[in-house]
Amino acid sequence: MEIVPGLHQLKTPMAGPALPYMMPYAFTGGDGVSLFDAGFGTPQAIEAMTKELAILGYAPTDVRRLFISHAHPDHIGMASWIKEQAPDCQVIMLEREWQWIQARWLDGDAWTRLSDGWLVKHGIPQEDIDAAHEAGALSPTAPAVKPGQATPEKPAGGPQGGGGPGGGQGGMRWIEPDVKLQDGEVVEFDGWKLRAVWTPGHTPGHMCMYEPNHRLMFTGDHVLPYISPNVSLHADQEGSSPLSDFRASLKKVSSFDTRCALPAHEFTIANLKSRCDVLLHHHDERLNEVREAIGSGETSGRVISQNVHWNTGPFDDFNIFMKRSALGETLAHLRLLEDEGRVERIEADDRLLWRKK
Numbered sequence: 233m234e235i236v237p238g239l240h241q242l243k244t245p246m247a248g249p250a251l252p253y254m255m256p257y258a259f260t261g262g263d264g265v266s267l268f269d270a271g272f273g274t275p276q277a278i279e280a281m282t283k284e285l286a287i288l289g290y291a292p293t294d295v296r297r298l299f300i301s302h303a304h305p306d307h308i309g310m311a312s313w314i315k316e317q318a319p320d321c322q323v324i325m326l327e328r329e330w331q332w333i334q335a336r337w338l339d340g341d342a343w344t345r346l347s348d349g350w351l352v353k354h355g356i357p358q359e360d361i362d363a364a365h366e367a368g369a370l371s372p373t374a375p376a377v378k379p380g381q382a383t384p385e386k387p388a389g390g391p392q393g394g395g396g397p398g399g400g401q402g403g404m405r406w407i408e409p410d411v412k413l414q415d416g417e418v419v420e421f422d423g424w425k426l427r428a429v430w431t432p433g434h435t436p437g438h439m440c441m442y443e444p445n446h447r448l449m450f451t452g453d454h455v456l457p458y459i460s461p462n463v464s465l466h467a468d469q470e471g472s473s474p475l476s477d478f479r480a481s482l483k484k485v486s487s488f489d490t491r492c493a494l495p496a497h498e499f500t501i502a503n504l505k506s507r508c509d510v511l512l513h514h515h516d517e518r519l520n521e522v523r524e525a526i527g528s529g530e531t532s533g534r535v536i537s538q539n540v541h542w543n544t545g546p547f548d549d550f551n552i553f554m555k556r557s558a559l560g561e562t563l564a565h566l567r568l569l570e571d572e573g574r575v576e577r578i579e580a581d582d583r584l585l586w587r588k589k
């Protein structure tokens with residue numbers, strides 16, 4: 233679908249049933265084609281991308297730039313394949329996101345070990361984690377990569393939805409970006425002008441991009457028209473508050489003069505500011521719900537997660553990835569409530585419990 237002359241909204245399939253597709257955006261011009269996000273690295277997504285580019289008169293070898301909103305596999309998964317097809321293509325993301333990839337995903341099994349201990353600390357039984365490991369569901373991630381070099385091929389990983397509890401990162405082929413942007417930096421090409429807008433929350437280095445001539449905001453997973461993106465506090469984020477980051481990032485994109493917003497899932501957002509207001513209100517209500525779910529005593533993150541409502545079903549029915557994601561969401565809310573002086577944490581016997589204030 234052509235959004236404005238030379239800018240096209242594409243579709244590539246997701247790997248799971250939660251969301252049917254993600255939407256890359258293609259900028260066409262004399263200097264080949266540039267993409268904002270691409271899709272999963274699955275054969276199905278690659279085939280779809282090849283067909284979509286062919287309709288526009290291009291081949292994968294013509295891709296000159298690939299902007300990445302964030303490092304979830306439905307956004308960055310195809311990057312290494314595109315780089316193989318078009319070695320001169322510049323892979324571009326925020327430096328902050330690359331730092332996060334390195335710290336979490338390229339340090340052997342450090343993240344898995346840290347995360348396992350953290351799950352236990354918040355009340356997930358060790359047996360559940362052991363069972364997940366036996367089933368191969370919590371396998372270590374890929375080894376480190378050199379600039380511009382993809383990691384060895386692995387089978388495609390599980391689903392990773394843009395909203396609600398998502399899947400894991402197994403099977404990713406990571407690639408170091410050629411260009412690491414800072415917040416506010418502008419990239420100009422072929423008559424297009426894209427400004428990087430750092431929007432931490434969904435991931436620490438999530439990037440939206442603003443196009444001033446047509447007043448368009450590419451929102452990645454930061455703002456979606458119907459679902460609310462997963463915002464989680466995880467084992468490696470102690471000391472940060474992803475939900476307060478997310479709320480500030482909603483206010484940040486709201487402040488741009490935007491004609492419409494182009495998200496990575498679902499459909500075009502006609503009024504970005506009002507959608508951001510709805511999301512802010514949703515989290516205000518969720519903060520109250522999470523606080524009430526603590527009850528009258530001292531309660532673990534797992535039990536609080538069991539007590540709140542999930543659109544995707546009861547917490548106890550989730551697989552281990554979804555539990556980790558849902559627990560992370562609960563904890564993101566608890567962390568913000570703690571900052572607001574409405575709850576307090578109690579650390580005892582390697583366990584972390586929460587109490588209302």
Ligand SMILES: [Zn+2]
Binds near residue numbers: 453
């Ligand atoms: Zn996504």
